[in-house]
Amino acid sequence: MFIVMFEFVVKEGFEEQFLASWPKATQGIYLFKGSLGSRLHRDKSGAYIAYAQWPSEETYRKAADIEMSAEYELHRQNMRDSLNLKSTRTLHEMEVEIDYLHRREFEV
Incomplete structure (x- = not known):
């Protein structure tokens, strides 16, 4: 499994757009x-710190x-528009x- 962690820097006044x-x-x-x-933290x-899991680096x-549907690409663009991409x-x-x-209790 491959993990990527991001720090998202949101433009002032765009937190609601980013979180939506x-x-x-x-x-x-x-x-x-x-x-x-x-997960977004x-x-x-x-x-804002995100932790993304992937099955592999490849x-x-x-x-x-890979392009997503028009609906999801619009959400992605709205998210990007809310960010300070340089930071x-x-x-x-x-x-x-x-x-x-794990999402379940551990057996002890």
């Missing part, structure tokens, strides 16, 4: 481009060449070494 468009843009990336999903300083790299950056690209993230 991010889930739909992410859903489109999942449906059309093969991601395994993503907000750190204590107010920065799938992640090829995703840039938005990729924080990390990494392989999963050990995966112990």
Whole structure:
């Protein structure tokens, strides 16, 4: 599994647009481009940090060449329009070494 972490820098006054468009843009990336999903976080300083999972680095790299439906491309464009793209950056690209993230309780 391949993981990419982003720091999104939202333009002043565009937080609502960003938060409305991010889930739909992410859903489109999942449906059309093969991601395994993503989580959006907000750190204590107010920065938006996203953690995206991909089945492989190859799938992640090829995703840039895959177009989504017009509806999802519009959500993606709305998200991009809400960002300061010069300051938005990729924080990390990494392989999963050990995966112990679960949605159910652990048996002890």
